[in-house]
Amino acid sequence: MSDLAVRTRGLTKRFSSGQVAVDQIDLQVPRGAVYGFLGPNGSGKTTTLRMLLGLVQPTSGEVELLGQAMPQAAAQVLGPVGALVEGPAFWPHLTGRGNLVRLDACDPSADPATRATRADAALARVGLLAAATKKYRQYSLGMKQRLALAATLLRPRELMVLDEPTNGLDPQGTREVRTLVRELAEEGTTVLVSSHLLAEIDQVCTHLGVMSTGRLVLQGTRADLAGGRPRQLEVTTAPAHVDQARQVLADLGLGDVHDDGATRLCATLEGVATAAVTQALVTAGVGVEGLHVREPSLEELFVELTGEGFDVAH
Amino acid sequence: MSHTDSAETVRTAGAGAERWAPRRGATGRLLAAELRLVLGRRRNQVFVAGLGLVPVLLGVMLYLTRDDPSASEGSPLLLAQATQNGVFLVVASLFMCLPFLLPLTVALACGDAVAGEASAGTLRYLLVLPVGRTKVLVTKAVAALVFVEVAVAVVAVMGLVAGAVLFGLHDVVLLSGTTVPLAEGMARVLGVVVYVGVSLTGLVVVGLFVSTLTEVPVAAMVATVVVSVVSTILDSLPALSAIHPYLLTHYWYGFGEFLRLEVGWGVISSGLALQVAWIVVFGTLAWARFTSADISS
Numbered sequence: 170m171s172d173l174a175v176r177t178r179g180l181t182k183r184f185s186s187g188q189v190a191v192d193q194i195d196l197q198v199p200r201g202a203v204y205g206f207l208g209p210n211g212s213g214k215t216t217t218l219r220m221l222l223g224l225v226q227p228t229s230g231e232v233e234l235l236g237q238a239m240p241q242a243a244a245q246v247l248g249p250v251g252a253l254v255e256g257p258a259f260w261p262h263l264t265g266r267g268n269l270v271r272l273d274a275c276d277p278s279a280d281p282a283t284r285a286t287r288a289d290a291a292l293a294r295v296g297l298l299a300a301a302t303k304k305y306r307q308y309s310l311g312m313k314q315r316l317a318l319a320a321t322l323l324r325p326r327e328l329m330v331l332d333e334p335t336n337g338l339d340p341q342g343t344r345e346v347r348t349l350v351r352e353l354a355e356e357g358t359t360v361l362v363s364s365h366l367l368a369e370i371d372q373v374c375t376h377l378g379v380m381s382t383g384r385l386v387l388q389g390t391r392a393d394l395a396g397g398r399p400r401q402l403e404v405t406t407a408p409a410h411v412d413q414a415r416q417v418l419a420d421l422g423l424g425d426v427h428d429d430g431a432t433r434l435c436a437t438l439e440g441v442a443t444a445a446v447t448q449a450l451v452t453a454g455v456g457v458e459g460l461h462v463r464e465p466s467l468e469e470l471f472v473e474l475t476g477e478g479f480d481v482a483h
Numbered sequence: 484m485s486h487t488d489s490a491e492t493v494r495t496a497g498a499g500a501e502r503w504a505p506r507r508g509a510t511g512r513l514l515a516a517e518l519r520l521v522l523g524r525r526r527n528q529v530f531v532a533g534l535g536l537v538p539v540l541l542g543v544m545l546y547l548t549r550d551d552p553s554a555s556e557g558s559p560l561l562l563a564q565a566t567q568n569g570v571f572l573v574v575a576s577l578f579m580c581l582p583f584l585l586p587l588t589v590a591l592a593c594g595d596a597v598a599g600e601a602s603a604g605t606l607r608y609l610l611v612l613p614v615g616r617t618k619v620l621v622t623k624a625v626a627a628l629v630f631v632e633v634a635v636a637v638v639a640v641m642g643l644v645a646g647a648v649l650f651g652l653h654d655v656v657l658l659s660g661t662t663v664p665l666a667e668g669m670a671r672v673l674g675v676v677v678y679v680g681v682s683l684t685g686l687v688v689v690g691l692f693v694s695t696l697t698e699v700p701v702a703a704m705v706a707t708v709v710v711s712v713v714s715t716i717l718d719s720l721p722a723l724s725a726i727h728p729y730l731l732t733h734y735w736y737g738f739g740e741f742l743r744l745e746v747g748w749g750v751i752s753s754g755l756a757l758q759v760a761w762i763v764v765f766g767t768l769a770w771a772r773f774t775s776a777d778i779s780s
Binding site: 247256271277280 | 505510512
């Protein structure tokens, strides 16, 4: 059995318009990982996920899902895969529970005897049980999104593919999705979750992959990606001491020393202990009003990589 | 709850394939769910109920004007016969519905079938369950056909009821002037109903094919109605007589053969063969299209 839940090789999709939506990507999602699949809107995330699930035929390249080739093995592979693709989609004239029951009735390997129990458990898990008998068309966007999550929870899965699961959710809902992803991971489910907002999923991910204009520009464990970045030092001082402080930091060999035009200096803290910096500043007679060390921000890394920041809608 | 879940998940990973193998009766459950969706939909129910009013309105209109000779002038023989014998109201109602209302029924079912699911986005969730694409298509076709046949049956039954109430049921005078007992007449009318039902199958499959081409259900519905209307128009142009035998609607009105003393099996079997040909051609096209299309909605 492959230790990768998802693996693609040279996966490419060129639409009939000639546009290359996905360009030669080698996605590797280890079993048990929570893989954050990031990138701005339109960078090819959804098209990639559709190819993984056999909805869209790749122009070239291969897809392996749970160790089997897609889309050939779709009938065997997709059962243990729960998927939320590009937002919720249900029948407006059915209730929330009615929609889950219908979907489950169409699932060839689902047990009809436990259907009602499983539907209610899934609804309870996403906090929708109270609204179970409401028609779907009366649901708010957040409730619709929750129902789509409930649909993936009708059965225990080996792999969850969640495309922008926090779309339309308020901060509370977003936190609940993070908790859900964490629970799923604890149960042993591999989770592949996409988002255009790093901050929403960063905290739960063990692995990250970053898409930019159809290419996978970065992939690795979160620790590796964060670890490779130096910490940032910020020193606040009196206006009269700024030049002197800059000199001290430069003499210590800190990189990228710059001020913000007022009383704050920034630098990268590489190979130098924070205590040594404090000592040097004090010795040089710099009045330190504040000293702050920031852990490297992945957000900055991703903005560099994708060029445009994560929320293009803003 | 996470305790039991994790236990189950571990079993899933270990136990492997059989947990995810299709269960006995899966196809039947899929079809039942589809039928519930199509037949349970309020819009469809209202439409069929409206269709059921056609025989009633037609019957009442004929009843009120039955003594007015100018009213029946130029109107088809069938309508005149219906005032003599309620059994014929069944045939007259189907005759009135066949040019437009029944094709519209087909269009309604087919537009929803694939394009409707695509536009709602529910198609992608059906496919990743997973339900195979061929199975989705066949299920959709069967459900659409059942809906159409229900509509035909409603028109027929309502025609019979309205006919019986307004004009009574009597021994049947055939087109050739011979009179046969009521039971035989009813059997012949049943033949008419079944023939009309079967004649619509080709259009169902054409509509299903159109439905796989678009994500806009209304576009698929309009196209399906247009196909039947254009076919009827072409069939009425003498200059095109060479292609008439191949037109989808060419034998639609062949149901009159059941009302001759010697049932015209030649025409009827030509009509059935033509439907089979259209089903094979457009069924293949729909299958080829649907099993290869990118589902991007």
